[in-house]
Every structure is written in structure tokens, then in C-alpha cells.
Amino acid sequence: MELIKIEKMTKHYPIGGGKFTALRDIDLEFKKGEFTGIVGPSGSGKTTLLNIIGSLDTQSEGDVEVMGNSIRKLSSTKAAKLRSQHIGFIFQTYNLLPVYTVFENVEFPLILLGMPAEKRKKAVLDALEWVGLSDKVKSRPAQLSGGECQRVAIARAIVKKPDLVLADEPTANLDAENSHHILKTMEKINKELGTTFIFSTHDAKVIKYLKRKISLLDGKVDKDEIVNGG
């Protein structure tokens, strides 16, 4: 069964009097448990595609369904609910909330879900154990290395056990060792929890972990291939 179904999707942005087409005629399907990368040069539309899948943006034409929800028909509140319950985000720049501790950053999505405090505590500690940061619960983001920050971001994305994690250039700011560690962690989560991962990346280190690689070029799908024995 498809987790995400995209049909004849196009995305325009108004520029001056005209419009810029970021994505055109995209037809894609993603199944549960995939570990997929969207690759392509800067400006090829990777982030736009992730934003639309993540209901942060809407397409201009065509249909996009995420877990049975038509993205264009979702109200802002329902889109927020979809993200809150089913989607986790990981960003290139980590985007942790600087005034909160590691524990509080990871706890935040669960507060939005209204989970009781005791359950929250257990879930947060479990997630931090997954990413190997059990000893950093009281640290603030400023006290962590880049790799540790990204692992906190992963813990925050997976703490609610989402169906889908969207990762936008997750290793772009990391060195090889940290990138490897992060990707291993995500691979483990994908295998053991069955969480679907979709990356946007042009990092060769990421590409060798992917099971499916979708290449975008000038806003169009250039190649869609199974890789690394996926």
C-alpha cells in the first residue's frame, strides 16, 4: 500500500509578473518502510518536494496524497495535525530550540500530542537511547557538537514514532564520521521500527545508504531506481 501518492504534480512560484516552475509533472509513489533519497543539484526542487509531502506547502497542479490525506484539501489546522501525528522532520541546520535542554527539545512534539508526563519521559529517554545521547539529557544545544545536535534532531523526529521522516540534507553540515554515525542510526530506526525515511541530498555519503534513489533535474524526475540491493 502506498504511503504517499503523487500524480501529475506541478509547483509554480510567482516571480515578478510571471511564474517560476520548481516542479513539473511529478508522478511518484512511496511505500511504507522505504529508505529513499531525492537527489539532485541545488535548485532542482528537492526541498520543495519534501515541503509538499510534509504538508508545509501545497502543489499548484496535480494530486498529492499523504497517508490518505489530499494535501491541497487540508486546512492549516489539519495539516498541522497530520505533521504532529505522522511526520517527523530533520533539517540540515538541526533547528533545535536553543533555550531548551536536549530532553525538552525531544519532549516538545509529545507535549503537542498531549501525552501524559510519565509516558513522555519514557518515550524521550527511549529516543535518546536510540541515538546514543542518554548522557546529554540536561545539556543545551550550544553545549553539543554538530553531530550530537543532529542526533537530537533525529530523536525529536522519531520520538512520536511517526510513519514518515522527512530529512532535508541531514548530513550537509557534518563531517564524514558523524554523517556515517547519523546514517547508521537512521538505517537502524528504519529497519527496527519500520519508519519510512525520505531524504533530500546531494551528499555521496548518504547515497550509498539509500535503497531507492530518485534523481531530480530542473524540477522533473530524471531517474527513479532501486539501489544498493534495496
Next chain:
Amino acid sequence: MFRFLAIGLIRDRTRSFFPILIIASGVMLTVLFFSWINGYATMLIADNARFETGHMKIVTRAYNELIDQRPYDLGLMNVNEKIEVLTSEYPLMHWQPRIYFGGLLDLPDEKGETLSQGEVIGFGVDLFSDSYERDLLNLKEAISNGHLPSKQGEILISQEVAEKLGIKVGDKVTIIGSTMYGSMAMHNFTVSGMVLFGVQAMDRGAAIVDISDVRSFLDMEDSASEILGFLPKYDEDTTFDISAAFNEAYSNEDDEFSEIMLPLRTQGQMEFLLTALDERMGMFIFIFIFVMSLVLWNSGLMNGIRRYGEIGIRLAIGESKGHIYRSLILESFLIGIAATIIGTAIGLVFSYFLQYNGIDVSSMLKDSKVIMSATMRAQVTPASYFIGFFPGVIASVTGAVISGIGIYRRNTAQLFKELET
């Protein structure tokens, strides 16, 4: 969520420090201004009540028509009987007859010829039956030289008049005036002392004599210019209720010598002054809320720009725009409460200081006709403790409500894009 927001406010000083500083300053000024106005109004009421208006006063309708001239020839008759009736009808109140008169004070030399002369405003008050008037006029503390009259025929004059006319304690003076029936009257008094009230309108030329001496001098047996009524504690509504009931029972529009009772607020300039004070207070609070809201709106906008990253990530995690907007308002509410507590505490410290150490404004009251103490003080009342909460919290929340609209104006993708840049 509440705990989450509170932690953010405590740890992120730039989120809370500036708004708290602004609101606390405004609240502090509001509390101080409120206590100051309160002190001024209370002092205005108390001073006017004891020297001029009572909490209520009874006069004839004809006297009321010319009340600025204090025409004692249109005064009240059968005063003792009236006071007995009033005392039985309003047992908790105190009623004091007074005669106000104008006269010429003459200081003769040893040969009986005029040494100096000056105008005085005479107060015929009951100095001997009990201590009520002495206490009301605070005569014991007001004596600057000499002593209180101990027998009939003694007079107290203001320190200023005594200095101007060269009068000393023990001097014999003559007051020249006219009787209730218009004929010339003269009466000799012995100066027992000088008074200094600290109220410019009184200190300029008051002469205080026992009412029985004045009755004899002005041929006003069992009469009085006015009967002043005093409640155990001033309450404006009660003064209006009692006055309305009294006028219903005793006042007759067709009889100019029937009595009319006037509550304090309706006398002289009191209505104007007290209304002006109420309006000033209301205006101050409105201006404060308006200006603070503008400042906090701007501060909220700046803060919102600074927190774009946080707002973007919260949207991505799944918080709705409405929830973020409400959380910003809740934050501003918490800031408003905290700042109000701080501002109120500081405002109360200053207010208490000004309550116990007033400010001398005598130089500003030199030509004032308003009866007002030369030392202005603040007065802290229970309302001083919570008056700041209205402007403090309203300004803070209003600022957040306006600045937070920006969240709705930008679409999610735009906020998100700004988060990424």
C-alpha cells in the same frame, strides 16, 4: 505547554526582559499616579469637609442662591431644635452649626486709636461644648503661638494676619462688622493665640471665635449660617442618599427659607475638581495602555522576527498557527502578570514613601482659593494593590495580539523558508 512556555520565558531573557521592563515601569507609574490622585482627592475632601463643606451641609434655599457671599442674614433659625431633630434622625452623624462672617480687625494702641487694621474671614464655631470642632479643625496642632481660647471673648487669628498687623498674644482687638439685621456691630476680643493650618485659603486671614460670641456680636441668637453634617467615615453615595431623603422631607421650592441639604460633591468647585481627578486617572490609564501596547506591539514584532526559526520549527513539528498564536498570547499574559507584580511592588514603595513624606506645594498655592493642605501626600488604598493589573496585563496581551497577527499573514511555507535561511 504552560511549563514549556514558562521555561522559555525564564531562560530567554530577550523574550521577557524588555517587555517586563516596559510594563513594570508603566505599572509603577500607574500605581504611583493612582495613589497620588487618591491622596490628593482624600486630602481635598477631608480639608474641604472640615473647613467648609462638611460631608453634607444644611442651609436655607435663599442662602444657597448666594452661597459664595456667605450671607449670614439669610441663615438658619432655631438651630438648636433643628440639630436635635437631625441627631435623632441620623444618630450616627455629627452636626455642627457654624457662622461665617467677614469683618475688619482693628488693633488699637494704648490710647484706643487704630494702630493697624485688616480684613478677616471669621469662623464662628463651637469651641466649648465639646472637643468635636477643636479636633475637626485640628486647632491644637494648628496653634503656632499662645493657646486655645479658654473662655468667652477670646479669639484665634491666623499667623499671617498677626504678623501683618503686628498683633501679639494677649492683645485686645476689635472686630467691626454688621449684624444679621444690617446694623453696624463691634465686638472686642482678646487674642489667645495664632494658628497656622498649612492651608493657604485659611492661613491668609482666618479669625476663629466661639459661636456663642459670634451670635451675640452679630445678633444671631439660635441662628447659624450653616449646619455641617459629618459621617463617621466619608462615603459619597451615603451623602447623596441622606441629602435626597432630607430634601424630600424638608425642602420646599416655594419657600426660600426652607432648608436644603447639599452633599459635599455638589458644593463649590468640588464637583469640577473630583470629576477632573476621576477623568485624569481614566485618561492616564487609557494613555498608558495605548502607548504601552504600541511599544509592546513593536517589541513583539521584533521578537517575532527573532523567533522566526522557533516558529518555523514548531510549525514543522506539527503545532498549528492558532496554537502558536495562542501560546504567544499566553506568554504575554505571563509577562504581563510578572511585570505587573514587579511594577506594583515598586510603585507601592514610592507611594508609601510619599504617603509618609509628603511634598510641600505651598509655593504653588499662594493665590489659591481652594482649601487644600500645603503638603501633598499619596494615599495607598486596597485598590492601589491591583489597579496596575488592568493596564499591565491588557497592554501586554494587546501588544502580543497585534504583533502575532503576522503569523497568520505569512503562509507556512514562507515561514519555513525563512527558517531555512
